[in-house]
Amino acid sequence: MVVAVGTGNEPSQVRRLVGDLIRIHRVRAGLTQKDASEKLLVSESLLGAYERAERIPSLEFLRDADKVFDAGGALKACAELVDGEKYPPKFLDWAKLERAARVISAYETMLIPGLLQTEEYVYALFRSRVPAYSEAEIVRLVEARLERQAVLGRTSPPRIGYVIEESVLDRTLGGPEVLKEQLRHLLDCTKRFNHLTVQVMPSAQHTHAGLMGPMQLMSTAEGRTLVYVEAHGDDRLISKPDRVSDQFDLFGILRAQALNPWMSAEIIETKVGQL
Secondary structure (H helix, E strand, C coil), X not given: CCCCCCCCCCCCHHHHHHHHHXXXXXXHCCXXXXXXHHHHCCCXXXXXXXXXXXXXXXXXXXXXXXXHCCCCCCCHHHHHHHHHHHCXXXXXHHHHHHCCEEEEEXXXXXXXXXXXXXXXXXXXXXXXXXXXXXXXXXXXXXXHHHXXXXXHHCCCCCEEEEEEEHHHHHCCXXXXXXXXXXXXXXHHHHHHCCCEEEEEXXXXXXXXXXXXXXXXXXXXXXXXXXXXXXXXXXXXXXXXXXXXXXXXXXHHHHHHHCCCHXXXXXXXXXXXXHC
């Protein structure tokens, strides 16, 4: 059977199926929506939206609901289904691997890294898209982006290293206040998470190893190394060893050419003060 995956306002078959399963197991557990929402620490309206297939449930919600409703793994197993609702097909494998990654690195030329974006910044990003997303699509994309950030606080978290172009810190996406809060959040993350390193590539560094564009790199717990390259209309996941090795070498050079983490933090603090 082919199950359609919806990306617009109309709930897909997958979303309806998951919503029905949540409702069925809640009823079997003898819980009203109000009782269930209190046990799951979500609003009654959000639980209702999940059951009506108006919203896509998070992985955390599905795991918790599986326990509370004693669903025997049925709801937890829906995680694979809802993943396909949240991410573009070309990014889906990367998003799944990211949750258990050992090392995550990226060079960003246009935006703050996704794992460090504030909710307001993410909303501003998706609202700026041309052609425009519907409001339902924006909500779905924002929730998926924020859900990915759980990897930061994971038990045995990955080592995360970013090199960010200085111009990104000046781009007032969503307005000055949104950027100011975003930069404060960036600084807060570097202080809270010892496994996170952020380096700024100064605009004065006219020539460096990243001029060919942004890149995302990952090492998995199983020893695989992967690269995700973003290009307009041609995003791709690279696993060919020689190409991956070249990208990892490039990133190593980039880190050496960028400001160190302490100087980078000073640059970010200065820009916060200027907003």
